[in-house]
Amino acid sequence: MKRAVYLDHAATTxxxxxxxxxxxxxxxxxxxxxxxxxxxxxxxxxxxxxxRVAVADILGxxxxxxxxxxxxxxxxxAALKGVAFAARESGNHIVTSAIEHHAVxxxxxxxxxxxxxxxxxxxxxxxxxxxxxxxxxxxxSTILVSIMLANNEVGTIEPIAEIARVVKDKSKLVGxxxxxxxxxxxxxxxxxxxxxxLGVDLLTLSSHKFYGPKGVGILYVRRGxxxxxxxxxxxxxxxxxxxxxxxxxxxxxAAALKLAAExxxxxxxxxxxxxDRLIAxxxxxxxxxxxxxxxxxxxxxxxxxCFEYVEGESIxxxxxxxxxxxxxxxACTSASLEPSHVLMAMGIPEELAxxxxxxxxxPDNTEExxxxxxxxxxxxxxxxxxxxxxxxxxxx
Amino acid sequence: xxxxxxxxxxxxxxxxxxMPDADGVGSAGNPVCGDVxxxxxxxxxxxxxxxxxxxxxxxxxxxxxxxxxEMVKGKTLDEALDxxxxxxxxxxxxxxxxxxxxxxxxxxxxxxxxxxxxSRAPA
Numbered sequence: 001m002k003r004a005v006y007l008d009h010a011a012t013t014x015x016x017x018x019x020x021x022x023x024x025x026x027x028x029x030x031x032x033x034x035x036x037x038x039x040x041x042x043x044x045x046x047x048x049x050x051x052r053v054a055v056a057d058i059l060g061x062x063x064x065x066x067x068x069x070x071x072x073x074x075x076x077x078a079a080l081k082g083v084a085f086a087a088r089e090s091g092n093h094i095v096t097s098a099i100e101h102h103a104v105x106x107x108x109x110x111x112x113x114x115x116x117x118x119x120x121x122x123x124x125x126x127x128x129x130x131x132x133x134x135x136x137x138x139x140x141s142t143i144l145v146s147i148m149l150a151n152n153e154v155g156t157i158e159p160i161a162e163i164a165r166v167v168k169d170k171s172k173l174v175g176x177x178x179x180x181x182x183x184x185x186x187x188x189x190x191x192x193x194x195x196x197x198l199g200v201d202l203l204t205l206s207s208h209k210f211y212g213p214k215g216v217g218i219l220y221v222r223r224g225x226x227x228x229x230x231x232x233x234x235x236x237x238x239x240x241x242x243x244x245x246x247x248x249x250x251x252x253x254a255a256a257l258k259l260a261a262e263x264x265x266x267x268x269x270x271x272x273x274x275x276d277r278l279i280a281x282x283x284x285x286x287x288x289x290x291x292x293x294x295x296x297x298x299x300x301x302x303x304x305x306c307f308e309y310v311e312g313e314s315i316x317x318x319x320x321x322x323x324x325x326x327x328x329x330x331a332c333t334s335a336s337l338e339p340s341h342v343l344m345a346m347g348i349p350e351e352l353a354x355x356x357x358x359x360x361x362x363p364d365n366t367e368e369x370x371x372x373x374x375x376x377x378x379x380x381x382x383x384x385x386x387x388x389x390x391x392x393x394x395x396x
Numbered sequence: 397x398x399x400x401x402x403x404x405x406x407x408x409x410x411x412x413x414x415m416p417d418a419d420g421v422g423s424a425g426n427p428v429c430g431d432v433x434x435x436x437x438x439x440x441x442x443x444x445x446x447x448x449x450x451x452x453x454x455x456x457x458x459x460x461x462x463x464x465x466e467m468v469k470g471k472t473l474d475e476a477l478d479x480x481x482x483x484x485x486x487x488x489x490x491x492x493x494x495x496x497x498x499x500x501x502x503x504x505x506x507x508x509x510x511x512x513x514x515s516r517a518p519a
Contacts, residue, residue: 311430313454317406330430330454339430351427387412387458389434389450390427 003323005369009209009301010152010186010360011327016211019256023213026248034245035234044247051254058261059203059220060194067237068250069217072185072206076103076146078219078230078241079181079202083144084111086226090176091141097121097129097158098345100148104183105341108146117141126294127156127346135166140174149184149191149198153329153342153358154293155302157191158182164199179225185209189260190268190299201225205257207249212256216249267363272300274361274370279303281374286381288394292343292356301361304329306343306352309391310384315357318380324373329356351390399489402459409458411465415448420516422508424501431457435505437468439513444468444476449505456495460484464502473510479503 015023032041034048049063056063069075084094096108098120108118119137123129129147138145145167150157160182171178181202184193188210195203202225207216221227221240233242260267282289288308307315312328319326329340330353338344339353348356359373385391398406415436425431431453438446447465451458464484468476481503485491491500 309452311453311457314406314458317403317455321407350430354427354430387409387450388452389414389423389432390452392414 003372005324005365005372007359007361007365007369007373008325008327009362010155010299010358012208012214013211013362015208015213015252016256016259018259019212019252022255023248023252026251030247034247035236044245047251048245048247051250054254054258055218058193058257060196061220062223064238065220065223067219067221067241068245068253069219069241070215070246071217072101072183072204072209073103073217075204075206075217075219076101076183077107079204079221080104080107080111080144080146081230082221082227082240083179083181083202083225084116085114086228087143087177087179091143092116093119093139093141093143095119095121095134095137095142095145097123097147099123099127099129099151099153099156099342100146101152101183101185104146104148121147123156123345125347126297127151127154127292127342128294128297129158129163131159131162131166134163135170138167138170138174138178140176142171142174142176142178144179144181146181146183149182149187149203150299151293151342152186153340153356154304154346155186155299155360156294157187157297157299160198160200168199186299188257189264190271190301191264193261195220195222207253207256210256210260212253213249216246216253218253218257263363268300270363271361271365274365274367275301275303275359277367278359278361278370278373279305281370282377285374285378289381290352292346292348299360303359303361305357305359306348307355307357307381308352309388309394310355310381312354312356314384315355315380318383319357319373319376322376322380324376327358327360329358330354397492398455398459399491401489402455402491405459405462405488406455409449409462411446411448411462412450413448414450415446418448418509420509420511420513422505422510422512424505424508425453425457427452430454431501433457433461433501433505435461435464435502435509437506437509437513439473443470443472445470447506447509449502454495456491456500459488460491460500460502461505463488464506468506473513477507477510479506 034045201222203220205218208214312330343353418436449461
């Protein structure tokens with residue numbers, strides 16, 4: 001029987017059985033519209049509000065500051081556009097980094113079309129944003145800073161709490177209020193999400209990254225943050241996100257986030273030991289394999305590597321033949337035909353970026369899974385290098 | 397995403413490796429774009445007797461390389477020049493639209509190998 005090893009938890013995760021169990025009654029039995037008055041509807045209302053409290057407990061904020069959305073992309077869009085258009089009177093400048101998720105970067109490009117100016121901060125070779133760059137970038141016209149909590153491709157963890165301090169200090173100095181958003185999608189289940197510890201005004205989460213269902217996002221908006229809703233309609237979510245609530249999805253997301261928070265320490269340790277075993281094994285067994293991202297300040301489950309002379313999609317296809325699911329930042333795995341903007345921003349040469357592979361572990365993975373990958377990976381790279389015209393040129 | 401035939405050629409590529417005594421060598425693509433193909437031909441009596449390739453690239457790049465080396469064997473140089481990137485893709489049962497432009501370089505490399513042969517041995 002073909003072995004199946006899932007090592008793409010940064011792409012998505014299976015719904016946790018307990019989250020699924022919590023969701024099921026809300027499809028066909030407790031299906032009421034939370035906005036209606038009768039008991040059936042009020043049961044759904046209660047479930048949504050209990051979910052909001054559960055999420056707020058983990059984020060350390062009042063429940064009223066939580067907005068449920070359709071996913072991480074919507075939360076990022078709502079955060080950036082919501083603040084930008086609401087705070088337009090006080091300024092038109094936004095600061096972000098070159099390695100954000102497309103949901104943030106493309107929203108910034110959209111805002112540029114409406115007259116906003118965006119500074120895309122560079123990162124160092126490990127993928128870290130420099131705190132002093134954030135400070136320097138803030139001017140009198142800055143209204144919003146958006147820096148991710150951890151990068152989805154290379155796993156580097158950004159110094160958000162430090163960035164929050166300089167944003168606060170600098171905004172006092174320039175005499176305008178600057179709000180801080182973080183896309184924390186990759187941090188859930190691995191990092192502390194307390195919004196006061198982080199010092200953020202807005203925070204994005206995506207349910208399917210932490211063993212919740214797809215199609216559910218969370219946006220935290222600190223009270224007092226200017227926010228223009230991007231979706232018009234009914235008065236749902238305290239007038240900040242129109243549309244009948246995805247009751248089952250919200251219940252599943254809250255249940256999954258609670259489980260992820262409870263198991264954060266133990267899952268983190270387990271993933272980290274698997275991650276380190278995989279990285280060490282690959283570097284021992286395969287020449288010219290380079291770890292990308294920060295060596296230590298990285299998500300416990302992220303092993304991103306670049307292999308010289310070979311192309312990422314070819315590696316992924318061979319891994320798939322052997323039952324292993326992983327990702328790549330290669331151009332050939334995207335529709336854009338460009339290699340990963342994250343690897344480019346870190347100064348990795350294009351030909352090396354094309355040979356990137358990302359393995360992301362979950363609590364269900366075992367040492368046997370990692371050892372299996374280590375047993376097949378050298379052969380895959382060897383086979384592709386034997387075909388590649390770059391191998392001889394590079395080795396000679 | 398890929399047809400069975402593409403996957404078959406990708407998994408078991410035909411005619412892989414350099415040909416030190418090739419009569420013509422052609423390259424297409426570049427490492428920056430993520431695809432490089434090098435095609436080698438041996439020519440006897442105006443026909444391509446043997447062809448080999450080396451490719452750095454995705455599944456489509458490797459499969460089209462493998463396919464073109466199979467398609468040219470036994471063909472005259474003029475017949476071989478009629479092979480287009482599109483014809484190689486069709487022989488593989490088609491390619492996903494995003495792969496048609498970036499990874500479908502095999503015929504281009506073949507044409508350059510023929511040019512190289514002709515420049516070495518003028519008729």
